Amino acid sequence: MSTLQNISTRIRRKWAPGHTIVLIVILAVAAGFLPFVKMGLVVNGVFLASIIALGAIGLTLIYGILDFANVAHGDYMTMGAYVALFIVAGVIAAIGAESQGLGPFTFGYPLLIAIPLTAAIVALGAIALDAVIYRRLRNWRVNTAVVSMASLGVAIALRGLVQIIWSSDTQNYPRESRQVFHLPMDVRIPPDNIFIALVAVILAVAVYLLLTRTKMGKAMRATADNPDLALVSGIETARVIRWTWVIGAVLAAVAGILLAVFQAHLVPIMGWKFLIPLFAAVVLGGIGNPYGALAGAFIIGVTSEVSTQWINPSYKPAVAFAIMIAMLLVRPRGLFGGQG
């Protein structure tokens, strides 16, 4: 076999023809629309997409491995945003540390300290909630819809907790006004958004490396693929589930903080309202498929942002919802397949 043939079979093996066609169609449609679209909206959509992606990757991993739709995922994001607020405006400010803007950003270094701390706290919270609620439901072998209902209860409880502690008022991280970057084609980028995209890329790469290079990551993929075979291979499902919560919660917590930075304020309902784009991205990419969730996030983020050129911005979630419904009707397994 010649080298050329060898390479082409290797590519074919990794890329099912279906995937290539799907990708070409999406790119062609997108390219067709490009001349009529304000570039600024596309760019903004990409930044929004990077936040959706962090939430959606965690949501789809939990969906794949624990086999239920975690309706509380948005409120894990809210929790992340508020715990970071507590650390930045409460703890670090109380120590007397100045929260001056860092470089071109509206926030100071306290937020950089708060991100890993918050991620750890929310991850511990997620493990605790699993031990108290979800593990029992698993042991009782209840229907997956019941587990999702339980997570709805968790979502409402978490939001209530946020309202009790921080009130329903709009809040924000200590911030300084900053100049936005001006790019050609009337594109304006707030420096914060560069930071948001950077953090999202770092975390997405970290998750990719974890899933493909580490034993635990491979065990997570194996458990999502075939739970019974994972059990008889000796994979400790309890540990896999713990790690899934840690990864999902860390991503959600950071996504929550980034969302609060992106929209420059915090409200208790912020995460709940973000659920529709999250689920739309998950369904679009194929349930249980983290790479699909990443692609889905970009389609949802850019489309819903660009839609504001013609549609009232308050309909953004409706656009995401419409894409999700269309996907479920046309291709329920998602663009790139999944557990369906």
Place this chain on the structure above:
Amino acid sequence: MTLLEASGVVAGYGETQILHGVSMAVNQGEVVTIIGPNGCGKSTLLKTIIGLVRVRAGSVAFRGTDISSRPPEQIVRTGLCYVPQTANVFSSLTILENLEMGAFVRNSGQGERIGEMFQLFPDLARRTDQKAGSLSGGQRQMLAIARALMLDPVLLMLDEPSAGLSPAMTGLVLERIKDINETGVAVLLVEQNAREALQMSHRGYILVAGETRLEDTGPQLLNNPEVARLYLGG
């Protein structure tokens, strides 16, 4: 020496009871085949032994220890491994990753063991980064067996390893199972191709309606006219 001993095992799913008191044993180094009509509980018996289905009454002992209430991830550590009939590979993982998952609880010697598996199944060595889901039926079966062998089991249980394979491929798979047995691994086999399977078996059981109906040596079962008429297709 008796490796595996099931006595009076009762098991099933939900309201349905499938096994109504199955007793059987596998001795060290043996190949034992279970044959019987469809739906008699052969697969359920293997699933119950490995811990995927709960034992409701009776007991399963492996190497003298009662394993009837243990979860599968603990049972496989004791040297009892299992190849399911369907969905027996991680289809979205590569060949290499499948073998690594087979060795999940192994602390050392994983690399050497993978090398041994590639010697046993040279077909797998040529495409280590190929997704298991894209393999042919025969290759998938080889990978499923290799995955189960990654923990150096003392007893390997296989559920219909020839299901869906061509006659030539069936012969090859059974040949490999014989090779594996010759390295000292005991084999408990559930097989549709009863004649071929009994030919290579030291002993066999006939399972009917969730009960052990007959036990004998492989050749004796083959020569039994009643067994031939009822279960070997004349």
